[in-house]
Amino acid sequence: MTELRDEIKETIDREPVVAFVKGTHEQAYCGNSERAMQALRSVGVAFAAVDVLPDPAIRQELTALSSWPTIPQVFVRGELIGGADIVQELAANGELEAALNEKLGPDWRNGGEERTIPLSAGGASFRLAPPG
């Protein structure tokens, strides 16, 4: 396991709800990432976003862990829920709230603020790259 993969795994295990997206919670750079985050917002759950764009290795290591080929990827309590299509469908039919109740308990609506968390190992290849 690489250091980056370890950090991604720790993030998935630590955060109650985490969305790996292109962009941040404030600014998505992909329509699917935006759809997934809007679906989470629609049920009122606070989530942590992780931007995969700073380093292609983030996406590679994430997919190695999840065996899910596309971005976004939404995890609840360490378990992959799905990408944008699934999160949107589950939010619309009420199953997302049911899953949050089941996995996080009844207090998930009080889960704090939506935010984007940086990966310390992510972006390393950029920092190490010689100035262009």
Next chain:
Amino acid sequence: MSASIEHLLREAFPDARELDVVDRTGGGDHFHVTVVSPRFNELALVDQHRLVYDALAAPLGDGTIHELRITTRGES
């Protein structure tokens, strides 16, 4: 490209009751696929979509498919 995606899906889901591939932008790399198959019965959506990703691993892996939307349903 739509035809070859449909071919891959037909191979993976020979019992599909409904199978549809839409080129969303006309550019040949943004697709919306719909598969209705009894194979999806009792499977969570995440596992249903995994089967579709497996069927399309080649065009996803080589970048032929840039973006993929998936709709799946089981059928009893």
